[in-house]
Amino acid sequence: MNQRNRALLVAAVGLALLALPASGSSYWIYTLTIVGIYATALIGLNVLVGYAGQMSFATTTFMAAGGYGAAVLTTKLQWNPWLACAAGVAFAGVLAYAIGFPLLRLRGHYLAMATFALAICTISLVSGAQNVTGGTSGLPGVPPLTIGSVNFSTPLPAYYFALAVCALALFAASGLVDSRTGRAWRALAKREDVATSVGIDVRRAKVAAFVVSAVFAAISGAMYVEFTSFVSPDLYDSSMVVQIFIMLFIGGVGTTYGPLLGTALVVVSPVLLGRFSAYQSIVFEIVLLIILVVRPQGILGRAAGTRPLSAILPAFLQRRRSGGSAA
Helix, strand or coil: CCHHHHHHHHHHHHHHHHHHHHHCCHHHHHHHHHHHHHHHHHHHHHHHHHHCCCCCCCHHHHHHHHHHHHHHHHHCCCCCHHHHHHHHHHHHHHHHHHHHHHHCCCCHHHHHHHHHHHHHHHHHHHHHCHHHHCHHHCEECCCCCEECCEECCCHHHHHHHHHHHHHHHHHHHHHHHCCHHHHHHHHHHHCHHHHHHCCCCHHHHHHHHHHHHHHHHHHHHHHHHHHHCEECHHHHCHHHHHHHHHHHHHHCCCCCCHHHHHHHHHHHHHHHHHHHHHHHHHHHHHHHHHHHHHCCCCCCCCCCCCCCHHHCHHHHHHHHHCCCCCC
16 A cells, blocks of 8 residues: 555544544444553554564553552542643653663563563552552542543543544654654664664663653553543553553554554454454454464554664764764
8 A cells, every 4th residue: 555545544544533423322432432542552662662672561560650640649639630640641751761771771581571570560569559549449539631611531522532642642653753763763673783883872762762652651541540530450460461462463563553453453352243252362362373473563564664774774874974963
């Protein structure tokens, strides 16, 4: 599919999503709101895994930071929900920066194991902090986001809000990937030693991608909590860690719209499976295995794959010769 046809398809899908509420189906409005919320986190994870080449299972950690940050500040300290969400997202960014420098010294499966351990520790932490987080029972009654009389926990405003935030996240991620920092991510994802040789600060580039992923995940976590008015450790358990990666790999790692397609397929498929929805976990695992064997880069991998290293390095080499910074 060429660029023009792809743009037309994206525009058609966008118009269909905007017009969906006219169908009057509250169930589909709710389902696609969840898709928009989770897709925001997936867009950030795609930056880290798909473009920077760093395998991380810590997305749920930062979703919990945003979700619990918003919930605790609003229910315990009576903060304004908007300020509480902003504080939760800021906390996630600072946390990612603080742990990113030591954690990202690791590579490959060692990094994956360390981030998975971080995700498991997060569940234990929020479950054990009974007085603050409500423990395993969670925190109900989280005040929703509002603007005047518009309540973003109600279906229609929540749907358009999630759609807008997801679109902004996609736009921001695309801009970052096409920027100088994004070219640095692509280069280090191919070969770190070559990236270093052309003047890229590999450690700084890794941490930047880690922070971006954390911020997007925290936004997603805060939105979900504000939409459902509830948070509990079950939202961030090990099954969610795995499901997030299923979403990313099914759609296509390192693609622009892969996170959106993968999230939609995983969230919507239980509805389409009907009476077979009890077997969705097995179905997802089989589908993921098939995709990894047949199409390792996911459904959209071929149509929107990353550029080869040969198309990335000349820009850095040219800047280096002219005395500019590569990253």
